[in-house]
Amino acid sequence: MAAHPHVLHEGESLAEAAAATLKAAGEQWTPMRAAVFDAISGFERPASAYDIAEAVSKAEGRRVAANSVYRILDLFTASNLVRRVESANAYVANAHPGCLHDCIFLVCDTCGQATHLDDDRLTGSVRSVASKTGFAPTRPVIEVHGTCAECGED
Known part of the structure; x- marks a missing residue:
């Protein structure tokens, strides 16, 4: 991509x-x-x-x-x-429906907010590692759970 x-x-x-x-x-x-x-x-x-x-x-x-x-x-x-x-x-x-990227979400376990990021290098690496094992990835999904900056201020 x-x-x-x-x-x-x-x-x-x-x-x-x-x-x-x-x-x-x-x-x-x-x-x-x-x-x-x-x-x-x-x-x-x-x-x-x-x-x-x-x-x-x-x-x-x-x-x-x-x-x-x-x-x-x-x-x-x-x-x-x-x-x-x-x-x-x-x-x-999706705020940019014309762009194709794999999904990376930062999900706040406190408030439920999910921030969508695009990092083609990271998801490309995931696809590459999967491909090297003989696996054919169709859609990497990366979700990182934690606490957003707003909830972390409490």
Whole structure:
């Protein structure tokens, strides 16, 4: 994965970038997909499919099932629109959906915040070590648990 400038999106710009990325992948940006993306991008911390389903249900004024949200999250994950925090079974919006990087998360065990980092050298090393054993890595996931700076001040 080559180095390149990152364009970090937020707010309406993030939703537009997500829609463009999904459409470029040959998928449709439906109202339900937009509602799920709006919900997930509105959370300050990683959100579960149930949290997202509840937020979409409130916004839509009707019950939205978590299994419907899971299907959309699977598509969003495969399309690089969201990242999954594996240890929390939760999701965060990817602020640069046009960039492909392996995931590194710093997960605060106190407040639940997950900070996403990109370090292609580190994840490239993980891929290389795995490949040397004959293993074919598809998606390295690195999560570091600890205490964020904000919680560490307490």
